Amino acid sequence: MLVLTRKPGETLMLGEDIQVKIISVDGDQVKIGIDAPRALKIYRREVYEAIQQENKAALEASDLRALKEW
């Protein structure tokens, strides 16, 4: 993994059209601004992982008992 040090207000460029700016640092929180083409999907990693987990949880149901109440 490439590790770089930046100060608040400084920016990284990923290729030509993606910019990642460190807006501010407050204790253990870093506020980040991202300028990128709209087509680029940006997620918090936890969100994507939560969806993977939920898909797996969805498969754990082995019968349709609950739906009988519908």
Add this chain to the structure above:
Amino acid sequence: MNIQTKFLGAVDVKEEAIITFPEGIPGFHDETQFALIPLNETSPFLVLQSVKTEKVGFMVATPYAFKADYSFDLPQDDVVQLAIEQPEDVFVYGILTLKDTLVESTINLLAPVVINEKTKLAKQLVLPTEDEKLLRYPIKKAAEGSAK
């Protein structure tokens, strides 16, 4: 073709009805071919069944049965990827996480399954929202909405 389904035994599906998820779905990237089989004629529930893996069968439902005002913007690159030409061709489903009772069961509205009925191309989107309760949205008959 005959496929083995998780919930409904062997089911005959037409090959032209097979839905392709080019990227698979999160957590199941090598599952790309699914069939969508209605559970029955009276409920909003369907089975999204992997063609090749019997145990990969999701219960899904139309979200509007539970959240009448559910809506989101489909990003332009997804419109292109799914070759969507008109909104009427787009069908949206949420994956259910079923528990022992309906009250404990939820539907995933944070990551809806979007299907282009014309091209049979589909994907599970991740909505850019902070509303994390959409991940496990309660399944209840929407009093204000229709159950269709």
